[in-house]
Amino acid sequence: MEETFFVKIDDPNSIRIKLLESSKLILHTIRIEKKLEDIRKRKLSQITVLKTHTKELEFLMARFEELLPHQELFKKEVDTIKKSLKKTVEVKDKKVKGKVVEAKEVQVKSKIVEMSKEKPKEVDKISSALAEIEKKLRSLQ
Amino acid sequence: MTENNVFIKIENYNEILDVLDLFKKKLHDTQNTLDEIVKIRIEEEEEINSWKANLEQVQNEINKVSKNLFEMNN
Numbered sequence: 001m002e003e004t005f006f007v008k009i010d011d012p013n014s015i016r017i018k019l020l021e022s023s024k025l026i027l028h029t030i031r032i033e034k035k036l037e038d039i040r041k042r043k044l045s046q047i048t049v050l051k052t053h054t055k056e057l058e059f060l061m062a063r064f065e066e067l068l069p070h071q072e073l074f075k076k077e078v079d080t081i082k083k084s085l086k087k088t089v090e091v092k093d094k095k096v097k098g099k100v101v102e103a104k105e106v107q108v109k110s111k112i113v114e115m116s117k118e119k120p121k122e123v124d125k126i127s128s129a130l131a132e133i134e135k136k137l138r139s140l141q
Numbered sequence: 142m143t144e145n146n147v148f149i150k151i152e153n154y155n156e157i158l159d160v161l162d163l164f165k166k167k168l169h170d171t172q173n174t175l176d177e178i179v180k181i182r183i184e185e186e187e188e189i190n191s192w193k194a195n196l197e198q199v200q201n202e203i204n205k206v207s208k209n210l211f212e213m214n215n
Contacts, residue, residue, distance in 0.1 A: 015206050022202040025195045032192045039188065043181045046174055053171040060164045067157045069147055 080139045 009015060149157070 009210075011209070015209055018202045018206050022199045022206075025199045025202070029192055029195045029199075032188050032195065036185065036188050036192070039181055039185045043178060043185065046178045046181060050171065050174045050178065053167060053174060057164065057167050057171065060160055060167060064157065064160050064164065067149075067153050067160065069149060 080135060
């Protein structure tokens with residue numbers, strides 16, 4: 001049969017107080033966790049509202065563009081697109097004649113294109129829309 | 142860039158004004174929502190900070206208890 005040993009605690013009250021305080025703090029922490037859950041729910045709902053607002057703004061902007069006379073802009077756009085196409089064709093010709101370094105650059109570029117294909121479609125759409133707007137701005141300047 | 146005069150049909154012009162007005166209102170709403178999100182984020186950060194402080198306090202208390210018991214054993 002095993003013998004039982006006892007250890008004397010000199011200041012049991014202070015230890016009890018410390019343990020009780022710790023329990024109190026843990027309960028506070030649980031309360032904070034619940035609060036955080038609520039905060040995150042509120043944040044998510046506000047983000048949904050923000051998304052809706054952004055969509056509506058996008059729609060309004062599209063309507064605004066529709067209403068503005070765009071015949072002149074359209075011609076300029078076509079011109080700038082033609083110019084950029086010419087430039088890219090020239091660059092491609094140079095690459096065909098060019099050196100190994102350029103070939104490597106093309107490889108890197110193709111890798112970048114492949115990587116960008118992996119991105120979500122929505123991001124692609126937004127980036128192309130941004131590029132279009134930038135083009136328009138450049139043609140206007 | 143050549144500067145030509147641009148004319149807009151009056152009915153289109155009125156609609157443009159309406160769209161602009163709506164756009165401004167929507168922009169205002171968006172700004173408000175964004176402000177609300179910022180407020181919530183600050184609130185969240187404060188709660189996380191107090192969470193962290195609480196846990197640190199608990200750790201201190203437990204360390205003290207553990208130290209007391211350990212010292213008694215010695």
